[in-house]
Amino acid sequence: MKRLWYPPGAGKIVVDVTLTTPDEKPPAAGPTTPSAPSNPSAFSSYSAPSSPSPLTPLGLLTILLGASLSSIDFxxxxxxxxxxxRDLHASPxxxxxxxxGYAVAYAVLLVLGGRLGDTYGRRKLFLWGVAAFGLTSLACGLAPxxxxxxxxxxxxxAASALMxxxxxxxxxxxxxGExxxxxxxxxxxxSGLGVVLGQVLGGVLVAADLGGTGWRMAxxxxxxxxxAALLCAVRSVPDSRAEQPRRGDLGGTLLLGSALTALLLPLSEGRATGWPLWSILLLAAAPLLGWAFAAVERRAEDTGGSPLLPPSLLREPGVRLGLALGLPVFIGFSGWMFVSAVTLQQGLGYGALKAGLTLVPMGLTQVAASMLAPRVAARLGGRAxxxxxxxxxxxxxxxxxxVLWVPWSSLTPLALAPGLALCGLGQGVELAxxxxxxxAAVPAARAGAGSGLAATVQQSCLAVGVATVGSLFLSLIPALGMRRAFTAVLGVQLAGLLGLALLGLRLPRRLS
Known part of the structure; x- marks a missing residue:
């Protein structure tokens, strides 16, 4: 006989016993039998997970199509x-x-979108998000x-944050696994190609002016x-959700939204409006709101509540290190995309189409590098x-x-291609x-909150990069000229990449 061990403090334990008749076979034990959780205190609330259906190639293609829509439209x-x-007589x-507006709403609601998917089903929220994205795109294109x-x-x-x-x-x-x-x-x-494709596709559509639509076709x-994504998702995307759905966290949602808005709105609008008093006050309030959000979430988790972003996620070393790696990657990337768009169109006089096509070498090498990233990681581990x-x-x-050696008037897309191709190679591996x-450090039961956290850091850094690196570039142009201002900003981004290289040395030799 086996001795049964019951963890202390587990409360009442109900054991389901199945009696069999002589002509019946007992159910065979197999891999479908859930294993006990490693934490004994978890027995009181443990329930067997219902395994979602495997993701098919069509399902993967469908959800990646949704991800590309979010990235391209940024x-x-x-x-x-x-x-x-010109068309809407809009001020700077x-x-x-x-x-x-897109960036702030996106970043503020991402974690909430992940929580809703955990609770109500990720397939359902994906469908809602895709449908809302299509409707809001129509509203943008018809804007009077x-x-x-x-x-x-x-x-x-907001629709992207659901999706x-x-x-x-x-x-x-x-x-x-693999x-x-x-x-x-x-x-x-x-995700990375969507940023480049957004620039290229935008240039193609604006230049084509299909049916006189101009910018609206973008x-x-x-x-x-x-x-098309909605129709494919109905048939091919499997449903999954957290094993134990959590209640909503209204206080945490409001505080997170307030903190991100207080940070991102002044950084995005402050320079254009001359840094008025409201922008300074909001920036000063941002860290206080962030501290209040952390305190509320910590208290909710300690008292058995349902925090929007469980602080225990940030206690995972892999999560903290991964988020730190994302800072130079996304801030530098978004800043570069903004600076390059201004330099190519206003500095070099490229049209929208030519400016977009100039970035094609970077997009192509980025896709190739991201596809090879698993092999590179398997060979080099964290050193990748x-x-x-x-x-x-x-x-x-x-x-x-x-940019410094070639005459300004001779800077063609072909001359810029070697440097852009190298940038794409590095970016493809970094993003993957x-x-x-x-x-890898996020428990499966918190997949929605973890992915929401990762995406929130990404989108927040994209907005911060445009605001900070872009503002630095524009402020340097009057004193240095566009050529030297462009190279100065490249130097700032290079410093961030050197920091990323040092952080990479702290990663394990073998990645899970």
Missing amino acids: FIVNVALPSIE ATLEMVVA GAWWLVGARMAQG LPQVLATIHATTR RRARAVALYGSV FLVNVPVAV MTVAALVHGSGLVVLALT LYYRIVL
Whole structure:
């Protein structure tokens, strides 16, 4: 006989006993029998998980299509801003709100989107998010005025916040081992390529002026894509959710939204409006609101509540290190995309189409590198991040030397291609490893909260990068000129990549 051990403090334990008749066979024990949790105190609330269906190739393609919509639309508007300004008579501050409104709503609601998916089902929230994204894209494309467009863009950011966390959470819950590593690598490539493709596609659509739509087609093109993604998702995306859905956290949601808004709104709008008093006060309030949010979440978890973002996630070393790795990656990347758009169009006089096509070498090498990222990580382990950062940095050095040595009027897309290709190689591996490192440390039951946290850091850094690096670039132009201001900003980004290379040395030799 086996001696049964009951953990202390477990409360009442009910054992389900199945009696069999002589002509019946007892159920065989197999891999479907859930193992006991490692923490004894968890017995009191433990329930057997219902395994979601495996993610099929079509299902993966469908959720990655949704992820690409979110990423593309963050940047597709950049090359369309001059046309929007002329057509809607928008002021520079209003134009920045067209970009910032999407970013702020996106970042503020991402964690909530992940929690809703954990509770109500990730497939359902993905479907709602895709449908809402299609409708809000239609509202953007039909906008009769500038502030209508600002409001529609904020709603579009909210729809993306419903959709995107379900992508990573579904991958985390429905894949294992090498299949998960490949899926995460594909997500990293789609996320990064979407930024570049947004610039290229925006330039193509604005230049084509299909049916006289001009900039509006940059938004209207999302509608049929969203419909196709919705139809595919109904049949191919498996459902998954947390084993024990948690209650809502209204206080945490309001505090997180207030803290991110207090940080991102002044950084996005402060320079355009001359840094008025409200922007300074909001920036001063941001750390206080962040502290209040952390205190509320810590108290909720300690008292058995349902915090929006469990502080215990941040106690995981892999999560903390992964988030730290994301800071130089995303701040530098978004700053670079903004600076390059201004330099190519205003400095070198490229049209929207030519400016977008100039970035194609970076996009192509980024996709290739992200596809190879699992093999690189298997061979180099954590050192792959260091190598990727150094390759990315070498691309910035080549770009800086090209801009300084080649005559300004002779800077063609072909001359810029070698440096851009090196940047894409580094970025492809960096993006894939970021999500792999963060998600590997997140328990499956908290996949939605973990993916929401990873995506919130990404989107917040994208907004911060445009605001800080972009503002630095614009402030340097009057004194240094655009050529030297561009190389100075590349130097700032290079410093961040050197820090990323050092952080990469702290990663384990073998990545899970």
